[in-house]
Amino acid sequence: MRRVSRIAVAGVATAALAVTVSACGSSSSESAGGGKKNLGLALAYDVGGKGDQSFNDAATAGMEKADKEFGYKSAAVEPQDGESDADKVQRLETLAKQGYNPVIGVGFAYAPAVKEVAAKYPKVTFGIVDDDTIKASNVADLVFHEEQASYLAGVAAAKTTKSNVVGFVGGVDVPLIHKFEAGFKQGVEDTKKGVKVKSQYLTETAAEGGFASPDKGENAANGQIDAGADVVYAAAGLSGQGVIKAAAAHKIWAIGVDSDQYKQAALAKYKDSILTSAMKDVAGAVFNLAKSVKDGKPQTGEVRASLATGGVSLSESNPVFKNNADVQAAVKKAEEGIKNGTIKVKTS
Known part of the structure; x- marks a missing residue:
C-alpha cells in the first residue's frame, strides 16, 4: 500500500503537499517564512515513518518533549514510497514557509534537500540526522558515534x-x-x-x-x-x-x-x-536543537554524540x-x- 505524505496535526490545508498544518502561535520568536510566529519544530520522517519503534519514533519523542515544554504544536510528515529529492525539497520548503523552526530531516537521505532549502531560508534553522556533509551557517548536522x-x-x-x-x-x-x-x-x-x-x-x-x-x-x-x-x-x-x-x-x-x-x-x-x-539519543538531539532555537542560540555545524556525552549507550531494561x-x-x-x-x- 502506498504511504501517503501527511503532517500529523490538524488545521489549514496546504495544497502543495496535500497535508494539514496547525499553528499554535505560543512562541513569540519570528520564523523565516514571512514573519509568522514560530509554530514549533517540524520533522520530515525517514523511510519507515512513525511507528518503526526505532529511529523515527525516537525523533518523535524529542518533538513531543519540545511540544510539552514549549507549548508548541509541532508537525511530523511521513515519507512517500519512491519519492525523489524534489519531493523532499518541496516538503521542507512548505514547512519553512508555514513557520516551523527548526525543520529537521530525519535521516541521511534528506541531505541534498536540506542543503538546497537551507540556502533559500537563511533565517530558519535546519537539522539533519545522521549526515555530516552539510556545511552551512543555519544547518545542524546531528550525528552519533x-x-x-x-x-x-x-x-x-x-x-x-x-x-x-x-x-x-x-x-x-x-x-x-x-x-x-x-x-x-x-x-x-x-x-x-x-x-x-x-x-x-x-x-x-x-x-x-x-x-x-x-x-x-x-x-x-x-x-x-x-x-x-x-x-x-x-x-x-x-x-x-x-x-x-x-x-x-x-x-x-x-x-x-x-x-x-x-x-x-x-x-x-x-x-x-x-x-x-x-x-542513540535521537530524541535528545531533536529536543536540544528545538531548545537552542527557542533560546535564540541555534545549534549549527556538526553536533556529534558519543558514549562520553551520553548520546549513545546500551540499554539495561x-x-x-x-x-x-x-x-x-x-x-x-x-x-x-x-x-x-x-x-x-x-x-x-
Whole structure:
C-alpha cells in the first residue's frame, strides 16, 4: 500500500503537499517564512515513518518533549514510497514557509534537500540526522558515534552466545550502517576469540525497502539462526522488527537498535527475547536543537554524540541483561576503555 505524505496535526490545508498544518502561535520568536510566529519544530520522517519503534519514533519523542515544554504544536510528515529529492525539497520548503523552526530531516537521505532549502531560508534553522556533509551557517548536522554503542552490543553478544555464532542484519548497504557492523564485529572479536559473526544486508538502496520491510528482516534472521546464530543484532529500522520476531520464535536473543526496544509497546510480546539495545539519543538531539532555537542560540555545524556525552549507550531494561554480573562487568570495562581512548572503535 502506498504511504501517503501527511503532517500529523490538524488545521489549514496546504495544497502543495496535500497535508494539514496547525499553528499554535505560543512562541513569540519570528520564523523565516514571512514573519509568522514560530509554530514549533517540524520533522520530515525517514523511510519507515512513525511507528518503526526505532529511529523515527525516537525523533518523535524529542518533538513531543519540545511540544510539552514549549507549548508548541509541532508537525511530523511521513515519507512517500519512491519519492525523489524534489519531493523532499518541496516538503521542507512548505514547512519553512508555514513557520516551523527548526525543520529537521530525519535521516541521511534528506541531505541534498536540506542543503538546497537551507540556502533559500537563511533565517530558519535546519537539522539533519545522521549526515555530516552539510556545511552551512543555519544547518545542524546531528550525528552519533553509532560504532561505540555497537561495540558494547558486540561485547554483550560475545558474553552471551553459547553457539559461538552471532548475527548482524543491516538494513541498507551504506556507510552509516557499516559503522554499526564494524563496531559490533570489533566488540565481539575483542571479547571472545573464535566467535563467528554472520553479516547480511537486506538491500543495496533504501528505495528497495531495507529499512521498511519486517519480512525481509525476519527472513534474514531466520537464515542466520539456521546457520547457528543464537544472538542477532539488527540495525535496520522498521525491518528490525522482523529480526526480533524471528529471534522470539526461535527462542534466541535479539539486540535492538536506536531506541530501547525492550520498552516499545508494539514489541511487548517479544520483549523477553530482546537482550539489550544499542541506543542513540535521537530524541535528545531533536529536543536540544528545538531548545537552542527557542533560546535564540541555534545549534549549527556538526553536533556529534558519543558514549562520553551520553548520546549513545546500551540499554539495561531487560533484567536478564542487567542482573548478569559477568556481562555487565565486560560491558562497563569496554565502555570505560572507549571513553578513555584505550579502545579505538572502527567505523568500517
